[in-house]
Amino acid sequence: xxxxxxxxxxxxxxxxxxxxxxxxxxxxxxxxxxxxxxxxxxxxxxxxxxxxxxxxxxxxxxxxxxxxxxxxxxxxxxxxxxxxxxxxxxxxxxxxxxxxxxxxxxxxxxxxxxx
Numbered sequence: 001x002x003x004x005x006x007x008x009x010x011x012x013x014x015x016x017x018x019x020x021x022x023x024x025x026x027x028x029x030x031x032x033x034x035x036x037x038x039x040x041x042x043x044x045x046x047x048x049x050x051x052x053x054x055x056x057x058x059x060x061x062x063x064x065x066x067x068x069x070x071x072x073x074x075x076x077x078x079x080x081x082x083x084x085x086x087x088x089x090x091x092x093x094x095x096x097x098x099x100x101x102x103x104x105x106x107x108x109x110x111x112x113x114x115x
Contacts, residue, residue, distance in 0.1 A: 067100075067103075071097075075093070
């Protein structure tokens with residue numbers, strides 16, 4: 001039973017080790033010389049300017065990115081069994097990817113994909 005999950009466990013362990021390695025290296029190599037100009041102001045300092053406005057365009061780009069990444073995650077299992085599904089699988093994939101393609105073209109035409 002455990003032999004079936006060995007590959008998944010190895011990949012999860014490798015991902016964990018990789019993430020911890022990146023964190024350790026970045027903590028070691030990051031500059032540790034905070035000064036008044038580079039450190040962010042705190043709520044109690046005289047430099048506090050209140051909450052800053054963030055452009056709505058950033059959120060639109062992030063939302064479009066997340067939508068298309070989730071769509072790709074759903075298309076991956078379909079791609080694995082594409083030959084077994086035949087014509088019905090192709091029709092189902094087109095029904096799923098068609099509206100995504102229309103949404104992508106719409107977002108591109110409205111310049112919603114760039115800064």
